[in-house]
Amino acid sequence: MAFGAKAAELEAQGHHVVKLNIGEPDFGAPPDVLLAMQNLAITSPLPYTSALGLPELRAAIAGFYKTAHNLDINPNRVIVTAGASAALLLLSAAFVDAGDNVIMGDPSYPCNRQFIKSFGGDVQLAPTTAESRFQLNMALLEKHWQKGTRGLMLATPSNPTGTAVSPDELRAMCEFAKSRGAWRIIDEIYLNLHHGEPDYQPVTALSFDDEALVINSFSKYFGMTGWRLGWCVVPEQAVPIMERMAQNYYICPSTLAQKAALACFTPASIAVCESRRAMLKSRKELILKGLKRCDLHVPVQPDGAFYVYIDVRPTGLSAMDFCERAIQEAHVALTPGNDFGEHQGDHYVRLSFASAESELTEGLQRLERFMQRLKNT
Known part of the structure; x- marks a missing residue:
C-alpha cells in the first residue's frame, strides 16, 4: 500500500x-455482465437477497464447477459473499477458536492471516523457498505441525508468486490435516487463471476433499474486483452457521452485483x-x-x-x-x-x-x- x-x-x-x-x-x-448491470440498474428495484445469495447464482456457480472442473457440486453448499474477503471472514468466524494454531506458507497474502488473528487464532508462518516453489508441501507441513494445530490455509496459485501446488501434493496435505481433525481453507481465486493449454482443466481441492473449505471470487478470472462478489463452498452442515453469520455481518451481498453476475456464465x-x-x-x-x-x-x-x-x-x-x-x-x-x-x-x-x-x-x-x-x- x-x-x-x-x-x-x-x-x-x-x-x-x-x-x-x-x-x-x-x-x-465481460461485456454481457456490464450490459446486464446497466439494464438492472434501470429496471429492477434491487431488494435484499438471501444472506446465502441468489439461488439462481448459487446454481450457476455450481454449474461452473461442472463445466470448468468436471465436478458435481450441490448448489446448497455454495455461499455467495461480498467478495472473497467476506468468505474468509465467515469461515474464520465459524472455524477459528482462540488459541488455535493455523499453518500458512510464507510468503502469502497478508490479509488472510489477519482474519485468522482477528478471531484469536495463532498464525504459524512456515517458511518456503524457491525449491518448494514458494508453497507448502508435505515435508514442510509435517515439520511445522503442532499439537495445537487446528487448521491449514493455502492459496493455489498464490499471491505473491503465482505458483501452484500440484494436485497430488495438495491431496496429500489435505488428507494429512483431515486425519488430524484440522480444517482446510483453500483459496482458489486464481485457479481459473492458470497458464496451461486451452484444454487443461485445473483441479479444485473439492475434487478429492469434499469437506475442504474452498474460497473463490468474481474478481480475478471474471475481472470484477470493485463489484465485491465472491463465494465459498462448504460442507452442508456448515451452511446454517454461515447463513446466520452473514445475516449479522453484512445482511447479503450486493443484489445488483449478484444479478449481473449471472451473465458471467454465458458461453460468450x-x-x-x-x-x-x-x-x-x-x-x-x-x-x-x-x-x-x-x-x-x-x-x-x-x-x-x-x-x-x-x-x-x-x-x-x-x-x-x-x-x-x-x-x-x-x-x-x-x-x-x-x-x-x-x-x-x-x-x-x-x-x-x-x-x-x-x-x-x-x-x-x-x-x-x-x-x-x-x-x-
Whole structure:
C-alpha cells in the first residue's frame, strides 16, 4: 500500500508512473455482465437477497464447477459473499477458536492471516523457498505441525508468486490435516487463471476433499474486483452457521452485483474470460523475457495468476530499497516481499503483469535503464 501511495503522489505532480504493484486485472467485467448491470440498474428495484445469495447464482456457480472442473457440486453448499474477503471472514468466524494454531506458507497474502488473528487464532508462518516453489508441501507441513494445530490455509496459485501446488501434493496435505481433525481453507481465486493449454482443466481441492473449505471470487478470472462478489463452498452442515453469520455481518451481498453476475456464465462471457486468460499468459512471457534483459532473476516461473517474484539480492539492495529507488528514479511501482511474509521477504519483489501490454513494455524499458544505472554506480 505504501508504494501505491507514493505512485499517487508522483502522479499528482504530473509524472507517469508505471504501476506494476497492483494485483488487479485491467480488463474489467465481460461485456454481457456490464450490459446486464446497466439494464438492472434501470429496471429492477434491487431488494435484499438471501444472506446465502441468489439461488439462481448459487446454481450457476455450481454449474461452473461442472463445466470448468468436471465436478458435481450441490448448489446448497455454495455461499455467495461480498467478495472473497467476506468468505474468509465467515469461515474464520465459524472455524477459528482462540488459541488455535493455523499453518500458512510464507510468503502469502497478508490479509488472510489477519482474519485468522482477528478471531484469536495463532498464525504459524512456515517458511518456503524457491525449491518448494514458494508453497507448502508435505515435508514442510509435517515439520511445522503442532499439537495445537487446528487448521491449514493455502492459496493455489498464490499471491505473491503465482505458483501452484500440484494436485497430488495438495491431496496429500489435505488428507494429512483431515486425519488430524484440522480444517482446510483453500483459496482458489486464481485457479481459473492458470497458464496451461486451452484444454487443461485445473483441479479444485473439492475434487478429492469434499469437506475442504474452498474460497473463490468474481474478481480475478471474471475481472470484477470493485463489484465485491465472491463465494465459498462448504460442507452442508456448515451452511446454517454461515447463513446466520452473514445475516449479522453484512445482511447479503450486493443484489445488483449478484444479478449481473449471472451473465458471467454465458458461453460468450466464458469465451471472453478465456481469451483474457490467454492474454495474461502472453504477458507473462513478455515480462519474463524483459526481466531477463534487465538481469533480474525470477527463480520460479508462475503457474497462474499475474505475478512474478523477483530475487533482488544480486542488486545489492534490499526489497524495500529496490522498490523505493525504482519508483523514485524510474517511476515504476513494485511491491516489496516484506508485505507478504517474514522469511526472506527482504530478498524479493513482486511484479504484477495485470496491466496493459503497453504499460508492461514501458515499465520493462524503464527497469532496464534503472538496472544499467545501478551497475554503473
